[in-house]
Amino acid sequence: MKMNFEDCLYYPALRSRAAELAGLKQLDNEVKQEILPIITLGKWPRSEDIQSSLDKSIDAMGDAPFILDLTREATHHNGSSLALQSDSDGFKAWRDFVSQHEQIIPVVQITKSTRLRDLVKQAKEFERSRISLAFRISDFESDTDRVISAMASIDRPENALVIIDMGYIRNAVPMATSAAIRTINNVRDEIPEASICLISTSFPQSVTSFAMNARGTNGTIDILERELYESIGGRGVALYGDHSSIHSVVYPDSGGRYVPRIDLPLDDAWYFERRPDTTSEGYIDAAQAILETHPWVAEQSEWGAQMIRNAAQGNIEGMGSPAKWIAVRVNMHIARQLALAKTLGQAEDDDEEFDADF
Numbered sequence: 001m002k003m004n005f006e007d008c009l010y011y012p013a014l015r016s017r018a019a020e021l022a023g024l025k026q027l028d029n030e031v032k033q034e035i036l037p038i039i040t041l042g043k044w045p046r047s048e049d050i051q052s053s054l055d056k057s058i059d060a061m062g063d064a065p066f067i068l069d070l071t072r073e074a075t076h077h078n079g080s081s082l083a084l085q086s087d088s089d090g091f092k093a094w095r096d097f098v099s100q101h102e103q104i105i106p107v108v109q110i111t112k113s114t115r116l117r118d119l120v121k122q123a124k125e126f127e128r129s130r131i132s133l134a135f136r137i138s139d140f141e142s143d144t145d146r147v148i149s150a151m152a153s154i155d156r157p158e159n160a161l162v163i164i165d166m167g168y169i170r171n172a173v174p175m176a177t178s179a180a181i182r183t184i185n186n187v188r189d190e191i192p193e194a195s196i197c198l199i200s201t202s203f204p205q206s207v208t209s210f211a212m213n214a215r216g217t218n219g220t221i222d223i224l225e226r227e228l229y230e231s232i233g234g235r236g237v238a239l240y241g242d243h244s245s246i247h248s249v250v251y252p253d254s255g256g257r258y259v260p261r262i263d264l265p266l267d268d269a270w271y272f273e274r275r276p277d278t279t280s281e282g283y284i285d286a287a288q289a290i291l292e293t294h295p296w297v298a299e300q301s302e303w304g305a306q307m308i309r310n311a312a313q314g315n316i317e318g319m320g321s322p323a324k325w326i327a328v329r330v331n332m333h334i335a336r337q338l339a340l341a342k343t344l345g346q347a348e349d350d351d352e353e354f355d356a357d358f
Contacts, residue, residue: 011241023330042076090121201243280320287311
């Protein structure tokens, strides 16, 4: 498969968790064809075979292409996924694994112990067999130089996407901006034709500090991903992506009591309604409050919006847990950010046409 990465307006990053893939699966097929998700495989609950995670990812995307990566977090591996990290024979196990489906654009794997010759062989073999491939930089000190070396070794670097993953950026936008610009410049100095995508997240681990009243029943969380993106120069410098309204670190499930909460993605913020001291019926009241404050949700076509409307009418069958409402947030966030990207892209095109008249 050959991709023109510059044609894609939005790169949402997700992990192979049930909630995130459920939100992705429920997107309209037209939306799936216009985005290029970056899915990071990790273990699937109650399964020791990483194939389960890939099967769920394929099920979510249908026949649409996506970028496939492998988790670097030890707690999210199982025996079969750890085997895919082996750098033996240029990561042959990983190369064989992703060869199952043509729609997969593989991320070239890098571990701390990877020898440059195995990294280069992996990249060259992917270019030969897949044409399009991707690299991910998340550890700037150890990844950047090795990614540059591997890209320099392939015949057509323009067929590769470099994903610069800034992780969680809230309270660190200036620092993230400097790190992003430095990394982009390092890559472009050596590989001028490189396509580069910047991804980050500002969705917090806890929303309580963003509440607008003493009971913590509602609030607004500003989205900082686009602020970071614009601070590095926007589309003239890099492509746009984010972590799909997900905090970038997954914490172990404590199994404790939860507070019903519904998050509503906006263009530049997430609005939430939460109901402390309730159980699943709290979702009904939260949904009703969202429709009161944001009546336009009643007209939205996304699956997530329909789930909010159902809950407002008292129907929360199958929607009585936090994971289901994470899926709703992911679904609406991706759809909204794609729509925003298209609007911003059209505005840039209009500006260029206007300027061309003078």
